[in-house]
Amino acid sequence: QSNVEIYGLVGVYAGSIKRSDMTPRVTQLGHGGLTTSYFGFRGREDLGGGLKAIFQIENFFQPDTGAAGRNATDPSFASRSAWVGIQGGFGQLTLGRHTTPFYLAMQAVNPFVASTVFSPVVLQSYIAPFGGTIIGDTVWNNAIQYSIPTMNGFSATAIYGLGEVAGSNGVGNLGLTARYAQGPFLATASAQRVRVGATAPSTGQYAYLGGVSYDFSFAKLFGSVQKTERTVTDLESSTYQLGASIPVSQAGKVLASWSQTKADVTPVRETTRNTAAIGYDYTLSKRTDLYAVYLRDKVTGNSAGNSYAVGIRHQF
Template identity: 45%
Template sequence: MCAATELFSTSALAQSSVTLFGQVDQWVGAKKLSGAERAWGERGGGMQTSYWGLKGQEDLGNNLKAIFSIEGFFTANDGQAGSYKGDAFFSRNAYVGLLGDYGTVTAGRHTTPYFVSTVLFNPFVDSYNFSPIVLHTFLGLQGQGLVGDSGWNNSIQYQTPDFSGLNATAIYAFGNAAGQTGQNKWGGTVAYSRGPFAAMAAYQQVRFNFVPNDLSSVAPGFSSQQAAQVGATFDFGVAKLYAQYQYMNDSITPVGAHSNGGQIGVSVPLGTGKALASYAYTKMVGSIDATRNSWSVGYDYSLSKRTDVYAAYLNDRVTALSSGSTFGVGVRTYF
């Protein structure tokens, strides 16, 4: 019996794997967005939000694998789970699915393809403190930016195989409420990467923020939002250039709103690190008429392949509001 059990366990281990991974990012400095008060302190996620996760796969034969990933944000400065108070424990990703010759299908909670597009094509990645395009996209003008969250519950996602650098992703999220079949979220991306060039087009439409019929709590008469984005990078070796364009439309009765904007950025190798710079502009017209201009500079110094330290500054201006400036230094390590 023991020999048989040992043989079975060895065979199972040979066909499956589980990996622990993540990163921890902490910074010290002062934060002040346009129209807000300055706040000094030590916080999590200066350059990127801290997270941890477990992912694994099992070989089912015939080039088919079962896969899973459960990933959660956290703030190391206070030991709290989630990227903000009230965030889900596994808010980054929590899904299971199948990977094969015809692509990958997963079900659960997913980081949205639109969020991936936003962070891949700006030099400050997913920094909610120093990336101008992340601020414009997910915080928006006077609090009205992209709705629907950067991670979708109750969602199904399909990713195509890579076709000589070309691939696509599609996602659909259910409202999961009886009698609310029209309350949904859907979107996707088409991407191309070859050598030093990469580009991605993203689109999504949402009919609720967190639960069905809750958009009216964001703005009275708000029924849906459509958002589109294109981004590109080119690595010249001496510098990597970034560019993005974005359009959002808010369907609001009786007066809707839409915004146009974009981002340009650059990353320049300097010593054992890299200098970063980014500028973003957004103009919203309709129920809110305002413009937002934000720019940031920073330096990211590599201590090793897994650990870096950084310093960054962000300037933020919104029509009719006081200007903001955020600055600080931080350390980030991957595992």
């Protein structure tokens, strides 16, 4: 028991949701919200010589319905991560199911972090009804990940996800992220190549991300650029995001982010999607906060939609 730590976050929001291409709107109690609810177990063992064995098992879950995972296609035991590995002076090597470094880089340079409900850039990147540009999930299976030790604020991570296709070892995913953080400044660049689950005729997708954040104390500003390109079919997308996190009291801060994606879709034409969110996050304690968010969404050929919600998050 002393070897295992239990931790996680349970979050629920109540809101009225309407995307640009959605009609009519739906009133719902949703799971997640600012952070997708999860439940985790982790542990470490000292191996001597500065080495540690480490493991982590995390499952997303839906407190509104009791369902496992984020959706019906998620695995039921450890949808968020499941890995084991070794940590030491050489860095960290882990094997199993991992959150992609690309998604982690995206989180670092937008004020709504990992929110799959309220972060404009995350919606436009990963959520299919919002035209999610990135092929493949935010989590990769069968992956080997290596991170160098952080040196003078610089860190880097490489991940390789095996496709496990008999006779076709090349059908694998590859990701690389570099990050520099010093004082109030952070910059990150990430690239990934996805081949697992690519839909023919495309054999995969390349995605690139660059972003920065700077904390001016009175406000923390964020900016990021993303590009994707599918092999063979040549479908491309460009995403630009700007954001801010502004403390307005000891416990409250305003969050704002706007993201625009221009994307090729089939049959071939270009669409433009603008999604913007503004929210207020109020900290009740070290582990609990309340928030309200307004989100506006507009895609080519549809009238604008808007959503509003209030929510609670509790870490444990």
